[in-house]
Amino acid sequence: MSKINKILIANRGEIALRVMRTAKEMGIKTVAIYSEVDRNALHVRFADEAVCVGGPKSSESYLRGDYIIEVCKRLQVDAVHPGYGFLSENAGFAAKVKEAGIIFIGPSPEAIELMGSKLAAKAAVAKYDIPMVPGTEEAITDVEAAKRIATEVGFPILIKASAGGGGKGMRVVEGVEEFEQQMKLAVSEATSAFGDGSVFIEKYIGSPRHIEIQVLGDTHGNIVHLFERECSIQRRHQKVIEEAPSSVLTPSLREAMGRCAVNVAKACDYIGAGTVEFLLDEKLNFYFLEMNTRLQVEHPVTEQITGLDLVKEQIYIAEGKPLAYRQEDLHIYGHALELRVYAEDPSNNFLPDIGRLETYQRPQGLGVRVDDGFEQGMDIPIYYDPMIAKLVTFGKDRQEAIDKMLRAIDEYQITGIETTLSFGTFVLQHEAFVSGNFDTKFIERYFTPEALQQKPEEATEQITAVLAAILVDRKKPAAAVIEGANEVPRHTSNWRKNRFR
Template sequence: MKKIKKLLVANRGEIALRVMRSAKEMGIRTVAIYSEADRNALHVRYADEAVCVGGPKSSESYLRGDVILDVCRQLQVDAIHPGYGFLSENAVFARQVQEAGFIFIGPSPEAIELMGSKLAAKAAVAKYHIPMVPGTEEAISDVEEAKKIARQVGFPILIKASAGGGGKGMRVVESVDLFEEQMKMAISEATSAFGDGSVFIEKYIGSPRHIEIQVLGDTHGNIVHLFERECSIQRRHQKVIEEAPSAVLTPALREEMGRCAVSVAKACDYVGAGTVEFLLDEHMNFYFLEMNTRLQVEHPVSEQITGLDLVKEQIHIAEGKTLPFSQEQLQINGHALELRVYAEDPANNFLPDIGRLQTYKRPQGLGVRVDDGFEQGMEIPIYYDPMIAKLVTFGKDRKEAIEKMLRAIDEYEITGIQTTLPFGKFVLQHEAFVSGKFDTKFIERYFTPESLQPAEDTGADEIAAALAAMLQTRARPSGAAAEPIATASVSNWRKNRLR
């Protein structure tokens, strides 16, 4: 068992800050790395030490494992926390960290490799009798053989890249006539994105819910789950709003999915914090999707309902400590929501936006948490993910968490760029979300750019004009000529009234 005294965070932005804050509470010194584009970033200022590791592009800086390891040697670092993204699920880097004599705060390189391949992961968990979507059990390249299997599975089917993620190398095929073309496109995209053209076939589940289970495993063989997160509000196969717990899981289904998630973790001797993802169909049948071998962006909602600091738990596990709680001791308290605040324009197909944060004021108050990496006046760099912050609310139940989120969205002031805040407000006020009757097709079914336009306030202009005229009449000396009504004040009054 080794006590970690100095920790390098191999990441940037809000997750780097989030890790460093927990480390500071534990009395651990922190080292930040940064690119030339992040020289003035908040995580750089917060750390005890900071080192520039290269140019603005990720490939020149945050993905330079060799440079990062050199920094660790020079500054006598004990451990590396990879955050998420960048090198967090890179088995080669994890192995290099261990071979260099440093602690990698995450699972073993072998677990990362196994779960990094969707096909290998499916094969590993098969012996635990975990439900899986019908399809092939191994990669397939023969088009005619693939067509035969697709007919057996039944259209529509999904062609997926084995090494894929984020929707890349994925094609939905509605009929056999389109199969060959779509398979070639999937192989080409997978090869380009991941350097691996392996694809497999699954039955396409048209309107699933995306449910994931947070797991924790220590080096002594203990593995627990921290209940579920609902992540069905997505754009381009990537999450925008998450919540814990799900609005639809029964206690029995929660227990069954949790048991399966623990079994998946056992299948790869998992150590640390990880997430097992499932699809849940309209009949409440669930299917194993994949395992993410790192901390998730949406981990704060699990922290809120369990009262645990997942980063601290990761560090304790990396130090060789035993989990201090059993499954029976864990319980759900309250409800939490997370809105990813992206620099994107929801009215323009969620196109990323860049620019200066002319105004940036965070919401506050009981039950409101903001994990971010920016402040007013800073530029949103073009080189990285456009997420500005994670806005998290917590309440005694789902209704209160939604109410707090709506209030927090209204209080969150950001100008200079477009953000997903208006989209978040639209979702949280929509009947489908409020009722819990939604799935991953929410945006496709309900959202249009016009949804973000304020509702017409019938009669507001007339009321404003009458009020202005009345005030002018009272102020004007008897017999004086009438003056034109100041239209600017009218529109401002109406604008503020409609806020």
């Protein structure tokens, strides 16, 4: 076993801070890297040491793997934590870290490479009899041959980039007449995004739920799953709201999906924290989708329902320690929700709305967690993902978690930019979400920009309520109830008269 004393976090923002906080609790020193535009970022200030690695663009800074390794050597770093995004699933970077004698807090380069190809991943897990969506078993480039296979599978079909994710290189084809054009577009986009134009064909499941299973594997051959996350509320194939556990999984289905997830991890000798993703159809049949060989953005909801610190588990595993528990020791406690607070305008097709955080006040209270990397007055850089924070709530059951989230959203004050907070309120109050009867088509089916506009009668009711409150409590000056008032007279405090009640 190797004791880790200093970790370089090859990332930025909230995930860099997230890793640093756990490292500090463990007595481990941290090194931050940053681009020129992130010079004053919170993760830079929090770290024990910080090094500028280049210009604002990712290619000039956070993707400079060779230089990051040089920094590690110079500062005598024991281990690298890649977070998510950037170099987290770059097998070449993981291999170079290992070759430099530095611990990579994550799976082996071989596992990353294997699971990074959707087709190779499917081939690897086939021997475990894991359910697969009908389609091609290997990449295909011949348009006419692909068209014949698509016809055999049956339309609608899905053309997917083998090397990609995040919805890039993906096309839904409703009929044979549009197949050729859509395939060319998918290949072109895949080549541009991933440098690999390989695509494959799957039967398109029109209204699936997106369910993923968190797994942990150590260097001693032990692999467990930490139950599921429901990730069906998405825009542009990217998640916006996640929860754990799912509202539709039965105990037997949970056990079956968990067992399959563990087998997927076994297929690539997985080490560390990873996520196995599945599609779940309307009849509750599930199909293997892919494996993400890193910590997921939505990992906090799993932490909330299991009581485990996944970053701490990653570090223990990287040090060579065995898992301290078996599958039968793990249980679900309560319910957790996560809203990704993006600098995006939901009323304008969720387009990024970059700018300055003129007001930034986090919600607080029991059962509320905010993972972020910003503070009031900071700018949201245009160069990176526009996520501001992850707002997480936890309750004894799903309804309590929803109630806490609605309260937290209302308490979260952000001005200067548009955010997805109002969209979160819309979703959490919608009957389909409350009932649990929803899938990945939620936005397409139910959301319109007009849904976020306050109705005139609602505004009138709010104004009437405020005026009534002022009239009833004549002793309280108007300044005390008007938002943004600068001064409140000392005699308005209720502290003395309430203290001895």
